Amino acid sequence: MNECSDKINNIVILGGGLAGLSASYHCGAPVYEAADHYGGIAASDRVDGFLFDRGIHVLQTQNHKLVDLLTELGVDFAIRERHAHIFAHNRYTAFPFQINSTGLPLAKRFHCVWHYLQRDKNPPPTNYHEWMYKTIGKGFADTFLIPYSIKFWGVHPREMTYEWTGNKVPKSSTRQVLRGAVFSRNTKVGSNAIFRYPNGQHGYGALAKVLSDQVRDRLYLDYRASQIDVAEQKIIFENGKEVSYRVLLNTIPLPELARITRGMPAEITGAISKLRTNSILVVNLGINRPNLTDKHWIHFPEHDISFFRISFPHNFSPDMAPPGTSSVSAEVSYSLDNPPDREAITERVIADLKRTRVLKADDKIIARSTYDIRYGYCIYDEHRRASLPLIKDWLKSVNIVPGGRYGLWTYFWSDEAIMSGKKAANQAQKHLAKLQT
Ligand SMILES: Cc1cc2nc3c(=O)[nH]c(=O)nc-3n(C[C@H](O)[C@H](O)[C@H](O)COP(=O)(O)OP(=O)(O)OC[C@H]3O[C@@H](n4cnc5c(N)ncnc54)[C@H](O)[C@@H]3O)c2cc1C
Missing domain, CATH: 3.50.50.60 (FAD/NAD(P)-binding domain)
Structure with missing residues (x-):
């Protein structure tokens, strides 16, 4: 040191x-x-032979110069085609939902598409909630994005501004929405439709590792x-x-x-004290069964399921889990006023994984850990x-x-x-x- x-x-x-x-x-x-250890939120942790990132991490960038630099410094990137889904109404739908709605009941699908076609009639947005109505229509917003946002951000989208949405919320064309309501094509749009993930023994932490190697003599x-x-x-x-x-x-x-x-x-401390963020407890599990799923991650908008998202590290890189096993990383959002009991949340996550058919009743959990992200996603609002x-x-x-x-x-x-x-x-x-x- x-x-x-x-x-x-x-x-x-x-x-x-x-x-x-x-x-x-x-x-x-x-x-x-x-x-x-270096790397902050982008570090990875080893738990009983498994490697877990601190919540899902994939490289979803169009910055080729940066990819070239990281590669030159030693990151060995694999390129992956996204397999992401949403679980709602007791079924799995491909992500993003607005162009993959065939899994929805017919009346719901019609409602979503009809409002999508009417979306231009909404007034110019003044907050994230209105932005959703204007961009994907009331139907898709009420069915998926609003419940998901409340669960994820911990605040109603009406309290949020929307200048951050640019490359963060996938955009789609009317043709894709209409086609996705009739045929299940699993069309891939959005900045992470194709993503990169490091091969090797460091998980996503490989990015921080190669940078830290360069500054080793001045890292305290x-x-x-x-x-x-x-x-x-x-x-x-x-x-x-x-x-x-x-x-x-x-x-x-x-x-x-x-x-x-x-x-x-005092004016500055006061301003900083009102900045808001969500907080996330990550529950990591190693499972004694190979090929748990071929999905990379799944979003869960419904409020009676504890996690808002789960990911499967063993599908990002085979180095993330020992041979013959799989791994799941569940992200649970919480508010700082109500910090979670890690043991109780872990048990609830396991029960919910069984309820959503991710785990089978006889699957054995052979590794487990939690990671607390106090500062998760910074909330964009008028105060900020x-x-x-x-x-x-x-x-x-x-x-x-x-x-x-x-x-x-x-x-x-x-x-x-x-x-x-x-x-x-x-x-x-x-x-x-x-x-x-
Ligand atoms: C759940 C989650 C999922 C994400 N998924 C993705 C993804 O899929 N793809 C992607 O590209 N990005 C993703 N990100 C974003 C990515 O992790 C961050 O953009 C990036 O890691 C931020 O790096 P940073 O250095 O700005 O902050 P940090 O990583 O937070 O670094 C700040 C550092 O400051 C240190 N520190 C704090 N207090 C002190 C102190 N008093 N003295 C000294 N040091 C201190 C901390 O220990 C930490 O190491 C995700 C983030 C989260 C939270």
């Missing part, structure tokens, strides 16, 4: 997830990470920042060490930054929209450059988090140059 020295660093990076590692790769600054693990003094430009860590900086590149979640920063005005510019302005005034999914409070996929680290590194270098003139 690296030991930090007392010298003043020009740029210091906080957080060794993909954004922080990428920032260090691009600007050469040291990275301080709280955990004893087990360095949890416990205090930041913006006047002194100094970080104190839980292990008693201190570092000084001229520019701090922050990728740790904004609420954590607010909690440990001395000298943050109004507050982020104020927060960023103040950070800049005290020489802090934000980056990454939670430092910028965004819906970044991993490729976007890596690019955000690069962008923040560039901004930090420019900021430093200005300070020095």
Whole structure:
């Protein structure tokens, strides 16, 4: 493990997830990470011979330069064709639902398609709920996307804005919707119709591994920042060490930054305290049966099933599970006011997997673990929209450059988090140059 020295660093990076590692790769600054492992949410964990990611992770990017860079650094990507489904009305329908509705009862299908054809009559949207009505129509929205969103985000889509939907919610044409209501073609649209996943012994964690290999000499693990003094430009860590900086590149979640920063005005701490996120408990199970399914993942919009999504790591790469076994990773959304009992949730997940016919009654669970994602998906709402510019302005005034999914409070996929680290590194270098003139 690296030991930090007392010298003043020009740029210091906080957080060794993909954004922080990428920032260090691009600007050469040291990275301080709280955990004893790098990679943050994009790391993978080994459990009794199985490998599990921290919730489903696949690379769904059109950024070929980034794919080339990661490949050059050592990631061996396999290309996979998505097999994703939705379980509702006690049956499986191919994803995305609006172009694969043949599985729905006839009256429901007619209702969904009729409203889809009427969707242009809806007024211009002012929130995510209205955006759904305008984009896929009331029928598909009420049947799938609204219940799924409430379960996933933990808030009603009426409370959310929709500027994040761009590449995150699959789009479809009228022809695909009509055809999908008559023939079950399992048409593939959306940015993850074809995706990449690393071969080898590191799971999705391979992305963080190759970046960390490049910055090994300046990566400090087990360095949890416990205090930041913006006047002194100094970080104190839980292990008693201190570092000084001229520019701090922050990728740790904004609420954590607010909690440990001395000298943050009440207006800014107040704004950060109102930023919202969902939280996710991931329940990982190793099963004693091969070929549990050929699907990659399944969405569950109905509220009486505990998880909103399950994925099957053994179908991403054969290295994820020992020969003759399969694995399931179930994601359960929860609110911070009501933290889950891990044991009880695990038992409920197992019961629901049997109820939805994913597991058979005599399947044996030979490995199990849970992973708690306190900051899951950042919620886009009017407060976020109004507050982020104020927060960023103040950070800049005290020489802090934000980056990454939670430092910028965004819906970044991993490729976007890596690019955000690069962008923040560039901004930090420019900021430093200005300070020095
Ligand atoms: C459930 C889930 C599923 C996802 N699925 C996909 C997917 O399929 N495809 C995809 O491309 N992306 C996916 N993502 C997004 C992807 O994981 C993120 O965009 C990316 O990992 C974010 O990296 P980051 O470095 O910005 O943040 P993080 O990974 O959160 O890194 C921040 C780091 O800061 C550290 N830290 C926190 N506090 C301190 C402190 N006080 N001192 C020092 N260090 C600290 C943390 O330990 C962490 O390592 C998913 C995300 C989630 C939550």
